[in-house]
Amino acid sequence: MEQKFLQSAGEVIGAVRHFNEDDNRQLRIELLSDEAIKTSEIEGEFLDRASVQSSLRRQFGLNTDGRQIRPQERGVAEMMVDVYRNWHEPLHHKDLFHWHTMLMAGNRYIETVGAYRQHEAAMQIVSGRLDKPTIHFEAPASRQVATEMESFIVWFNQSWPGGKTHFRR
Numbered sequence: 237m238e239q240k241f242l243q244s245a246g247e248v249i250g251a252v253r254h255f256n257e258d259d260n261r262q263l264r265i266e267l268l269s270d271e272a273i274k275t276s277e278i279e280g281e282f283l284d285r286a287s288v289q290s291s292l293r294r295q296f297g298l299n300t301d302g303r304q305i306r307p308q309e310r311g312v313a314e315m316m317v318d319v320y321r322n323w324h325e326p327l328h329h330k331d332l333f334h335w336h337t338m339l340m341a342g343n344r345y346i347e348t349v350g351a352y353r354q355h356e357a358a359m360q361i362v363s364g365r366l367d368k369p370t371i372h373f374e375a376p377a378s379r380q381v382a383t384e385m386e387s388f389i390v391w392f393n394q395s396w397p398g399g400k401t402h403f404r405r
Contacts, residue, residue: 261296261298268313268316269316272292272316273285276308281308283306283308286301286303290305291309291313292317295314296317306342308343311342312339315338318335327389327392328389329385333350333351352378352381352382352385353381
């Protein structure tokens with residue numbers, strides 16, 4: 237299966253090399269909008285594909301159809317473009333906070349935006365009856381989040397080829 241995957245990937249890369257600039261731009265918009273929409277669906281948010289694509293086009297300085305774009309669609313497009321442009325840079329807390337601020341554009345239901353959560357109550361994924369809930373997942377306590385995220389960021393940055401940690405921005 238790995239050999240089949242590698243062969244197919246090679247074919248796609250070979251085909252993409254023959255795209256003209258307009259085709260490359262459109263492929264970039266399609267791939268980034270697919271990722272943005274699928275990621276949002278995991279969180280239970282359903283975005284308008286045409287609006288996300290229009291916002292991506294605007295972020296890349298391309299022509300758009302001038303449609304109105306909701307804050308959620310603009311925010312996810314801004315985040316995807318930032319990740320696309322800076323994927324090769326090391327990750328830092330401020331990047332996560334910046335992305336979170338973009339993603340939460342227009343959301344008034346989250347008390348902490350652009351920072352790690354700070355509430356005392358446990359964050360849980362729960363289903364079932366109110367009198368007999370089933371807890372599927374309980375996140376680390378808020379007081380542990382910064383330490384856990386620091387460990388993740390160190391691991392992530394060291395997992396890059398060469399294992400070098402760089403400084404960004």
